Amino acid sequence: MNRFAKSWVSAAISLAVGVALLFGLPGVMDDYTLIEVTIYAVMSILGVSLAFIWGFGGILCFGQAAFFGLGSYTYAIAMMNMGDSTVPFLLAIVVPALFAALLGYVIFYGRLSDVYMGVITLTVTLILFNLINSTAGPEWRIGNAPLGGFNGIPAIPTLNWPGQQDEVLTPKDLFYVTFSCLLLVYLGLRVLISSKIGRVIVAAKENEQRVLLLGYDARAYKLFSFTLGGAIAGLAGCLFANWGAFTSPTIFGLGQSAQIIIWVIVGGLGTLVGPIVGCIAIQWLTSQIGTQQTFNSNLVLGGILVVFVLLVPRGIVPTLGDLIDMAWRRLRKTPAHAPKVASPAAAPKAPIEAPHALTATETAP
Amino acid sequence: MDLALVVLIQVLYAVASLVIVSAGLAVIFGMMKVINLAHGEFMMLGAYAVIAALKLGINLWIAMFIVAPIAVGLVGVVLERLVIRRLYGRMVDTMLATWGLSLLLVGIVTSVAGNTTAGVSAPLGSFSIGAYSVSGYTLVIIAVAVALSLAIRFVLTRTQLGLIARGTMQKPDMANALGISPSRVYSVTFAVGAALSGLAGGLLAPLTGVVPTMGAAFVAKAFITVIGGGPAILAGLIGASTLFGAINQLATFVTTPVLGEVALLVAAIVMLRLLPQGITGRFFKGSL
Secondary structure (H helix, E strand, O other): OOOHHHHHHHHHHHHHHHHHHHHHHHHHOHHHHHHHHHHHHHHHHHHHHHHHEEEEEEOOOOOOHHHHHHHHHHHHHHHHOOOOOOHHHHHHHHHHHHHHHHHHHHHHHHOOOOOOOOOHHHHHHHHHHHHHOOOOOOEEEEEEOOOOOOHHHHOOOOOOOOOOOEEEEOOOHHHHHHHHHHHHHHHHHHHHHHHHHHHHHHHHHHOOHHHHHOOOHHHHHHHHHHHHHHHOOOOOOHHHHHHHEEOOOOOHHHHHHHHHHHHHHHHOOOHHHHHHHHHHHHHHHHHHHHOOOOHHHHHHHHHHHHHHHHOOOOOHHHHHHHHHHHHHHHHHHOOOOOOOOOOEEEEEEEHHHHHHHHHOOOOOO | HHHHHHHHHHHHHHHHHHHHHHHHHHHHHHHHHHOOOHHHHHHEEEEEEEEHHOOOOOHHHHHHHHHHHHHHHHHHHHHHOHOOOOOOOOOOHHHHHHHHHHHHHHHHHHHOOOOOEEEEOOOOEEEEEOOEEHHHHHHHHHHHHHHHHHHHHHHHHHHHHHHHHHHHHHHHHHHHHHHOHHHHHHHHHHHHHHHHHHHHHHHHOOOOOOOOOOHHHHHHHHHHHHHHHHOOOHHHHHHHHHHHHHHHHHEEEHHHHHHHHHHHHHHHHHHHOOOOOHHHOOOOOOOO
């Protein structure tokens, strides 16, 4: 089985597990736990958005939180002015996407390198944070929505069924919506990555010069993936605003941006499942630290980031995948089952397979 | 007339504080091509070093100009040995690791000093120009920025140390063949950059509250300045500081400080779209 087929197997397994959880969890969990799981799903969507643009597009965005925050603020402001949630929901995706497109245009068409890109996105996040943070006065309002400055916007009306303003989603409904969004985003990105567009995006990450020589405008492909990443982060922001009926400037903050990067690094760059695993693990860890009050959460997160960059740069999921791969090969090579004379066709296969490992493949968790 | 003079001083002050805030970063990034996202936290450590020194009864000026740089320089040496050294040439990884360090430092300082604001009052009082009063410390900041620029230029161009450092950064192998240990030069350069950041933190401690998270307020400005400046360390630092400082201060004057910062960022992004290599990539090519 080559790596490509195997990546489809792992994607199918992930999806099957996802669907099973989607329908299984509400049956076995009480509402409180279900709400907890919902926030993990929201954050996972955010993690996947960065996993896509960074792991597959090669775009290191230190400011993914900017689009997340924009999404949640857009939803909150639009919802307070409109009443029905369909348009605000869509706006929360479109506005961050437009913002990402504008920012991406400056970055990619200015041909700024990776590192500059990281710094600029980080700066944009900080400026948005400062800007929103300073809107505490009563004069700062858009229509019916006071921006609230550092206090944030409380009591945001939550999603209702399209066209029926009185039919507000219950926590269980919100779980279904959020989890379905996560699965759809995962499936959509998975399909996109294996399509022709996705292959160009990955190729541009591996070698931009070569892609240009083949006649593709790498900048346009990067801009597209960056914009899509912004849209998905906006969706996560909208769901976040729904989850707590609350949003505040801290979601633009440095801490939030750092966390997303850490999820991806810990889970594994270049996979879509890894960041979900990383997100859940880190979110769980920070909430545990929060309840204990012995360690400072920044201290632990910073330590984890340094350790992973230095010692486990590929992240948990690819490392586990390698281990499973190795174990699998060793099993197949055991003398009991192996043919005494290796078939000549099988021998050259392994070295040819190897280069595929670096392209758009995914290893099973 | 008085107003014009006051505005001029304010603009000069904005430019000078950008120079001071960005100098350490310019040395580390400009020479070593290491993106140090813990820059703001180095400044924060400098500010805490001043507070600690004051508690021990050390004179404020000695605390700011000597204790803070030395303390942070030492921290820089340790961090370079433990972390940065393993990541030279892997720019993105350095960025991530230094970000981890910045979180770690915030965490450690919060655990030790608590999440409260400590203050140092600005020395020298104020003097008046016509109907306006200007803080004397403002002039100190401007003077230090000028002295710092001259010192960097002097060290890099007129001393053996500067020559060795510049040579090593350009061709480490060649420097090594000539009997210079590149790893030691990197270590010293990083320490000098860290010390400059510590000095900046110490100097700005009287002007801003000292909290563990204060670094975040500076890191963005410093990076935009250094990147806007481009490849030449000193010319870029001064050029970008002048441009962005003036825009920031004038926008602040007309509107609010927050919109001033937004104007700074927008100006920087527009400028990078027009001059992707920064100011010195186009105009002061080949200068230092």
